[in-house]
Amino acid sequence: MTFKKHCFFVLFFACCLPAIHADDEGNKAKPAKRLKAGDFAALKLRSIGPALMSGRISDLAIVPSKPNTWYVAAGSGNLWKTTNAGTTFKPIFENYGSYSIGCVTIDPNHHHVIWVGSGEAVGGRHVGFGDGVYVSRDAGQSFQNVGLTKTEHIAKILVDPRDSDTIYVAAQGPLWSPGGERGLYQSTDAGKTWKCILSKGEYTGVTDIAIDPRDPDVLFAVTHQRHRTVAALLNGGPESGIYKSRDAGATWTELKRGLPGGDKGKIAI
Incomplete structure (x- = not known):
């Protein structure tokens, strides 16, 4: 690899690091979404066992x-x-x-x-x-x-x-x-x-x-x-x-x- 190409890649990654770091900081700043009881209101329980032996x-x-x-x-x-x-x-x-x-x-x-x-x-x-x-x-x-x-x-x-x-x-x-x-x-x-x-x-x-x-x-x-x-x-x-x-x-x-x-x-x- 020539000296010019080497310098190009070094400068490229140096420019990308702040953007990656900023994106990472932005993700950390977002509050986690917590599930509520109402989120499961449309779900219905069904039997899957015991031991997965159903249908008899x-x-x-x-x-x-x-x-x-x-x-x-x-x-x-x-x-x-x-x-x-x-x-x-x-x-x-x-x-x-x-x-x-x-x-x-x-x-x-x-x-x-x-x-x-x-x-x-x-x-x-x-x-x-x-x-x-x-x-x-x-x-x-x-x-x-x-x-x-x-x-x-x-x-x-x-x-x-x-x-x-x-x-x-x-x-x-x-x-x-x-x-x-x-x-x-x-x-x-x-x-x-x-x-x-x-x-x-x-x-x-x-x-x-x-x-x-x-x-x-x-x-x-x-x-x-x-x-x-x-x-x-x-x-x-x-x-x-x-x-x-x-x-x-x-x-x-x-x-x-x-x-x-x-x-x-x-x-x-």
């Missing part, structure tokens, strides 16, 4: 008298209703205590009465817990919590086809801890009070139930022993089994004949 459908109920009307329970996101056979859906459980839905049941005698069990009854780390049983008496326009708030995970709800005041709730119970409200619960006053009619242990709940359509006094229930820790999942055990009642839940007999021996896992019936 845990249950589906179709109104017998209106086959285009369905109620769809999502494990990680609300209870949905369609009145056009699934073309469009509307969320109807956004303003209540649980976003996780385990099951939905329509009263066979009064199709505007909808029973909802909150808290999906699966054993993954991603699962959300619920806060009990809800009922709607206006086809999903509003819901009322009617108890069993410590169940956390409800697998199924059935209504006695002869008597709409008699409700059965299969409560799996807490996943991460013992105790809670777990087992098979019965109400004979449409959810005002509840009685546990089948219970096996502090880690064992009821994961499925069925009513004999020929004789509603005959019930079948499935127990499931489970417990999760951060590192492991106990998914089955000696307290898992199939039970039968011939007197609407007053007494129970375990069904063992023809089944494999040893510990059992999760069973559907």
Whole structure:
């Protein structure tokens, strides 16, 4: 590089430095803009978890008298209703205590009465817990919590086809801890009070139930022993089994004949 070119570059940078310095000083002089609560007024929160596991459908109920009307329970996101056979859906459980839905049941005698069990009854780390049983008496326009708030995970709800005041709730119970409200619960006053009619242990709940359509006094229930820790999942055990009642839940007999021996896992019936 010649001496003249060298001098040119030195003079050029010398002239630019004051401008750069002045621009930097100008930036420092500007006060920082602080966000206000109103800046977020147009934003709506949405569920992105937990563990990014959304989209699971845990249950589906179709109104017998209106086959285009369905109620769809999502494990990680609300209870949905369609009145056009699934073309469009509307969320109807956004303003209540649980976003996780385990099951939905329509009263066979009064199709505007909808029973909802909150808290999906699966054993993954991603699962959300619920806060009990809800009922709607206006086809999903509003819901009322009617108890069993410590169940956390409800697998199924059935209504006695002869008597709409008699409700059965299969409560799996807490996943991460013992105790809670777990087992098979019965109400004979449409959810005002509840009685546990089948219970096996502090880690064992009821994961499925069925009513004999020929004789509603005959019930079948499935127990499931489970417990999760951060590192492991106990998914089955000696307290898992199939039970039968011939007197609407007053007494129970375990069904063992023809089944494999040893510990059992999760069973559907």
